[in-house]
Amino acid sequence: MSVYVDYASTTPFDREILNEVMDSADVFGNPSSIHRPGKDAKAALQKHRTHISQKINAKPKEIIITSGATEANNLAIRGTADRHERPHMITTDIEHASVRTTYQNLSEAFEVTFLKASENGLIDADDLKNSLRSNTVLVSIMLVNNETGSIQPVFEIAEILKDHQALLHVDAVQAFGHMEVDVQKLGADMLTLSGHKIYGPKGIGLLYLREGIKLSAQLTGGSHELSRRAGTENVMWVHALALAMEKAADERAQRSLKEMQLKERFLNELTAKKIPFEVNGDLNQQASHITNIYFPWSEAEFLLTALDMAGIFVSAGSACNAGTVQPSHVIQSMYEDEERALCSVRFSFSYLMEEDEVTEIVSQLDAIYKRLSK
Amino acid sequence: MDPSQTTVVVGMSGGVDSSVTAQLLKEQGYNVIGIFMKNWDDTDEFGVCTATEDYEDVRLVAEQIGIPYYSVNFEKEYYDRVFKYFLEEYEKGRTPNPDVMCNKEIKFKAFLDHAMKLGADYVATGHYARVSHEDGSVTMMRGVDNNKDQTYFLNQLSQEQLSKVMFPLGHLEKSEVRALANDYDLATKDKKDSTGICFIGERDFKEFLSGYLPANPGRMINLDTGEDMGSHDGLMYYTIGQRQGLGIGGEGGPYFVAGKNLATNELYVVSQYENESLYSTKLTASDVNFINDVEDGRHCTAKFRYRQQDVPVTVLRIDDDTIEVVFDAPARAVTPGQAVVLYDGDVCLGGATIDTVYNEEKVLEYLG
Numbered sequence: 180m181s182v183y184v185d186y187a188s189t190t191p192f193d194r195e196i197l198n199e200v201m202d203s204a205d206v207f208g209n210p211s212s213i214h215r216p217g218k219d220a221k222a223a224l225q226k227h228r229t230h231i232s233q234k235i236n237a238k239p240k241e242i243i244i245t246s247g248a249t250e251a252n253n254l255a256i257r258g259t260a261d262r263h264e265r266p267h268m269i270t271t272d273i274e275h276a277s278v279r280t281t282y283q284n285l286s287e288a289f290e291v292t293f294l295k296a297s298e299n300g301l302i303d304a305d306d307l308k309n310s311l312r313s314n315t316v317l318v319s320i321m322l323v324n325n326e327t328g329s330i331q332p333v334f335e336i337a338e339i340l341k342d343h344q345a346l347l348h349v350d351a352v353q354a355f356g357h358m359e360v361d362v363q364k365l366g367a368d369m370l371t372l373s374g375h376k377i378y379g380p381k382g383i384g385l386l387y388l389r390e391g392i393k394l395s396a397q398l399t400g401g402s403h404e405l406s407r408r409a410g411t412e413n414v415m416w417v418h419a420l421a422l423a424m425e426k427a428a429d430e431r432a433q434r435s436l437k438e439m440q441l442k443e444r445f446l447n448e449l450t451a452k453k454i455p456f457e458v459n460g461d462l463n464q465q466a467s468h469i470t471n472i473y474f475p476w477s478e479a480e481f482l483l484t485a486l487d488m489a490g491i492f493v494s495a496g497s498a499c500n501a502g503t504v505q506p507s508h509v510i511q512s513m514y515e516d517e518e519r520a521l522c523s524v525r526f527s528f529s530y531l532m533e534e535d536e537v538t539e540i541v542s543q544l545d546a547i548y549k550r551l552s553k
Numbered sequence: 554m555d556p557s558q559t560t561v562v563v564g565m566s567g568g569v570d571s572s573v574t575a576q577l578l579k580e581q582g583y584n585v586i587g588i589f590m591k592n593w594d595d596t597d598e599f600g601v602c603t604a605t606e607d608y609e610d611v612r613l614v615a616e617q618i619g620i621p622y623y624s625v626n627f628e629k630e631y632y633d634r635v636f637k638y639f640l641e642e643y644e645k646g647r648t649p650n651p652d653v654m655c656n657k658e659i660k661f662k663a664f665l666d667h668a669m670k671l672g673a674d675y676v677a678t679g680h681y682a683r684v685s686h687e688d689g690s691v692t693m694m695r696g697v698d699n700n701k702d703q704t705y706f707l708n709q710l711s712q713e714q715l716s717k718v719m720f721p722l723g724h725l726e727k728s729e730v731r732a733l734a735n736d737y738d739l740a741t742k743d744k745k746d747s748t749g750i751c752f753i754g755e756r757d758f759k760e761f762l763s764g765y766l767p768a769n770p771g772r773m774i775n776l777d778t779g780e781d782m783g784s785h786d787g788l789m790y791y792t793i794g795q796r797q798g799l800g801i802g803g804e805g806g807p808y809f810v811a812g813k814n815l816a817t818n819e820l821y822v823v824s825q826y827e828n829e830s831l832y833s834t835k836l837t838a839s840d841v842n843f844i845n846d847v848e849d850g851r852h853c854t855a856k857f858r859y860r861q862q863d864v865p866v867t868v869l870r871i872d873d874d875t876i877e878v879v880f881d882a883p884a885r886a887v888t889p890g891q892a893v894v895l896y897d898g899d900v901c902l903g904g905a906t907i908d909t910v911y912n913e914e915k916v917l918e919y920l921g
Contacts, residue, residue, distance in 0.1 A: 484623045485671055488586070501591045501604035502612075502624030551670060 181490030182536045186376075187325055187353060187469050187527035188494055193378040196422045200415050210412050211401060224414050230421040234428050235370065235387060236361040243386045243404045244417055248352045248373035249277035250397075251386035252319075254408065255348045255369045256281045258394030259317045260289055266316040269294065269345070271302050272512035273326070276497065278319050278350055279508075296513045300329030300460025308339050315345040322354040322365070326496075326509040326525050327460040328469030330358070337366025346392065352376055352384075356427030357435050357466045362387050372424075374416070379423030383416040434530040435467035441528040441537055442470050448541040454548050459510055459523055469527045471510070477551060479524045480504040489543040495524045556582035561675045561719060562668035563587050564660060565614070565622065567607030569734050570679030570722060572614040572741045576733070577721045578677055579618050586673070587615045587622040590664055592631035592655070593752040603754070613740035627663050634658040636752065640765055643789040646815045647890030650706070650859075651750055653904075657709040665717060675719050682707055682901070683723030684715055691715040693844055694899040698726040705859045708894040708904030709842045759790050771818035776811050776830055785820040788813045794831055794886025812919025821919055832883040833912050838893050838905035839875050847895065847902050854896045855880075857887045857907065863896055876905055883912075 203223065208216030210224045229239045245251040256278065260266055267290040270282045282291045292310045294302050302320065318340060322333050333349055340347050346368040351360050356377045362370050367387065374383040388394060388407070400409030427434070449456050449472075459471040474482065479495035480503060486493055496507035506520035514520070526540070563575040565587040579585045589611045595603045608624060615622035635654045642649030660678060668676045680703045681696030691712055695702040710718070722730055734742035747754075753761045762768075768787035775782055785791065795810045811830045812821035823830055836857075847853070849870040854863035855878060865881040878893055887910045894904035910917045 480626060481667065481670065484588075484625070487623070488621065488671060499591075499626075500602055501608040502589060502622075503591045503626035550672070 180536070180539050181492070182532075182539050183492045184526050184528060184532070184536070184540055185492050185494050186529040187328075187525065189375045189381065190378045190529065191531075192375075192380050192419075193423065193426065196379065196419050196426070199422060200419045203415060203418055206414065210414065211403065220412075220414050224412055224417060227414070227417045227421040231385065231417070231424055234421075234424040235355075235372070236363050237387050238390060240405060241362075241387055241390055243388055243407050244412060244420075245384050245386055245408060246382055247375075247384040248275075248350070248371050249384075250408075251371040251373075251384050252277040252348075252350060253281055254386050254394060254397050255371065255388075256285065256317065256319060257397055258407075259346060259348075260285055261395035262393065263314075263316050265289070265314060267292070267312045267314045268317045268319070269307060269310050269315060270319040271321075271331075272296060273300075273302070273324055273329075273509045274319065274321055275325055275350060275352070278321070282319070296329075296509070298460070298513050299464065300324060300327045300509075300513055301464060302331055304332045304335040304339060307336055311339075311343055311345065315343065317346050317348060319348040319350065321350040321352070322360070323351070323357065323466040323469070324509060325353045325469070326507055327471040327513075328353070328465035328467075328527075329460045330354075330464050330466060333365055333367070341366070353466060353469070355424070356431055357438070357468055358431075362389070368392055374420045374423055377423045377427040380416050380419050383413065383420045385420070430530075437530040437532075438467040438528045441532055441534065442467070442526075444534060445526065445528075445537045445541065446470070448538060449544070452541055452545045452548075454541070454544055459519075460513065468529065469525065471507075471523055471525045473510075473519050473523045474548075475522060476548060478504075478521050479506075480521075482524055482547065485547045486543060489546070491540050491543050493524055493526055493540075496520070557584065559674045560584045560586065560672055561677050562671065562673040563620075564664060564676065564678045565589050565611045566679070566747075567610035567614075567741065567744075568679065568747060569739070569741045569744050570681075570730060570746075572610075572679075572739045573730050573733050573737075574677055574679040574721050575614065575620060576618050576737050576739065578719070579620055585618070585620045586671070587611060587618075587620050588664070588668065589622065589624045590659070591624060591626045592628060592635075592659060594628050595752070595754075610741050610744065617737075617739060625664070625667055627659055630663045631655070631659055631752075634663075642890050643762065643766060645890075646788055646813050648792045648888050649890045650892055651752075652706045653709055653892050655751070656707055661707075661710055661714045661718065665714060669717070675717055677719040677721060679722050680707060680720050681722055681725075681727070682720045683899075684718055684720055686716065691844070693901045694723070695896070695901065696720075696723045696725075700860070701727045704896075704901040705856055705892065705894050705904075708844075708892055708901060709840070710844065711842065712844065715844065759786065762789060763787075769818055771820065773820045773822055775808075776821040776823050777828070782808070782822060788815065788818060788820055791820055793888040796826075812917070814919050827885070830917075831885050833880070833887045833910040833917055834883050835877060835879040835911045836887055836893060836907050837871065837875060837877050837909045837911075838907045841874055841876050841903070841905040843903040845900065845902055853902060856894045856896070857884060858891050866895075868895060 206219050206223050208220035210221040232239045232242050269292045271294045273296045294306050348369040349367040350371045352373045368389045370387040372385050375381040396407050398409045457473045496505050510520040510523045561578050561583045565571045589608050591604045639649050639651045665676050681701040682704045683694040685692050695704050770784050773782040773785045791810045808822040811823045851868045855866040867879045869877040889907050892904045893907050895902040
């Protein structure tokens with residue numbers, strides 16, 4: 180039996196959605212064309228966009244379709260930075276690479292504050308408050324951390340920013356489908372989502388941009404997406420994104436309950452087998468589908484190889500191009516302990532998994548642990 | 554041994570030799586797993602990690618052959634156990650051999666351990682050497698390709714290490730390995746052999762070393778005439794017997810490095826290739842590793858550097874860790890820091906690290 184337990188990396192494309200999208204392939208026109216096929220495509224696009232916007236409580240024109248979350252994050256950050264002379268921006272140490280690296284690049288020209296996480300995996304809203312300056316123009320923070328699942332205090336931060344000019348950009352890629360994502364309730368000015376984390380296709384995502392806020396386009400060309408993102412729209416994939424969002428929102432309660440049960444079973448079985456481990460961060464403030472485990476008895480790089488050989492597919496930290504595992508910058512920021520960062524593995528569950536798959540993961544971990552302790 | 558029940562982890566570098574190694578073992582029915590070792594952290598001018606391309610080749614070949622492939626990071630181990638030693642030896646004025654240390658500490662220790670923990674029965678590499686496992690004891694022999702034989706670099710391996718090792722290329726000529734790579738149409742078939750020390754790669758040795766050790770220029774003295782020949786760039790850049798890189802030509806040239814005086818920071822040179830000060834008659838060496846027992850007074854052959862012709866010698870055992878090696882005839886440019894490796898015919902008996910070189914009873918104290 181082999182078990183994929185890396186759903187935070189990506190999810191399989193829901194076949195039902197794929198089939199439904201394939202049926203709409205006949206609407207092939209370019210939405211920018213003024214003839215009938217073009218107008219048909221435009222109408223379909225508008226329908227899907229409306230559909231999408233409803234799922235996060237936004238307006239259709241507040242949705243900018245992108246090639247994915249990486250592009251959406253780049254657009255939010257660079258598109259804001261470009262509009263200011265000497266901006267100060269705030270983000271965190273635990274962001275996804277598409278945010279972190281973008282800010283690192285910008286920090287050569289602009290001032291950027293990186294907030295640290297505590298051992299519970301959370302950013303302290305007070306730290307943010309203290310970092311605000313009169314020229315702070317943007318705050319980027321993720322709603323759910325992709326490595327630990329920690330749910331960040333976005334509501335509190337939004338509250339703090341109410342009296343400040345700085346915009347709030349929320350990376351909600353790992354949150355949607357596991358918890359409520361409502362841009363009004365969150366108080367987000369910008370919000371990023373991705374299709375392939377919610378059983379939709381890869382290569383599609385979006386940036387929500389509150390009405391009235393201006394961004395500098397990063398891809399220029401035609402006047403697509405209200406001139407904020409040039410390029411002929413991928414109507415079929417926008418359709419798929421809408422369907423994936425709808426299904427994820429509709430089934431959220433059942434899905435996340437199942438994920439939580441699987442996660443709990445996993446931790447219980449680890450304990451029962453007496454495999455030494457610690458959960459990274461605060462278990463009670465984490466999303467349903469992710470858990471990050473510190474195994475003091477093995478480096479993650481070894482464990483990933485041994486588990487892969489045993490048919491268990493899981494991930495840790497970030498992979499270098501030469502296939503080796505870089506210690507997780509998130510665990511590093513939380514614990515300031517490189518050894519712990521080197522020995523931590525992320526397990527991310529899905530409603531698609533069965534309970535005996537969890538048992539299989541633990542029994543393979545147990546076999547490896549026993550082999551190493553010999 | 555039933556190949557289908559035997560797991561072999563192949564150390565794959567992305568080169569043609571290890572590619573063919575994996576292919577041959579797979580064909581023999583072994584359960585083969587390819588693992589790439591990342592021992593050095595380096596990025597090129599575009600910030601791309603230089604191991605990426607090699608790993609890409611491992612990926613291509615592994616997919617072709619149909620074997621799982623992984624990567625393992627030994628940067629820390631390599632730095633601590635090989636690179637530090639490498640620098641320390643240069644600081645002492647010696648000429649180290651990092652490949653010998655890499656085999657001893659990384660490929661056949663850290664990597665071997667990693668493979669065993671993953672459940673491997675053997676580790677295989679693309680080295681040109683042969684091992685035979687008989688009656689619970691292992692013999693290591695030269696690769697049949699005399700020009701490629703790599704037992705020199707493997708001299709520090711123990712019985713225990715060698716008992717878990719396979720060298721499938723040992724019975725092949727390099728040209729045959731290339732031909733096999735062509736026959737199998739492996740992605741790496743046209744890849745050039747890597748040259749030089751792995752972590753330096755194609756870079757300039759002097760420039761590389763100067764990034765880690767302070768260059769300390771000094772005077773260059775003709776050992777025979779006492780004449781000042783100008784300045785040298787730093788003693789660590791020179792090795793005994795070396796001709797190139799002296800920066801002096803013209804009158805009376807060429808010159809050869811005959812010694813280094815660390816105390817005065819002087820480099821000694823001589824004007825003849827066969828100058829007698831370059832010749833020695835015996836050496837002492839430590840870090841002795843005998844793969845098969847070598848009794849005191851054993852007459853055998855030895856190499857003092859890679860790809861050198863064997864010379865006949867007598868081995869005297871001073872203590873457990875030290876030997877004296879007496880040459881039948883004077884040998885040129887024997888260099889402290891390098892390995893002395895002993896052979897009986899094709900069998901590699903083991904080796905040691907050269908510490909002191911003598912001409913008769915006189916210590917050649919400036920050889921370093």
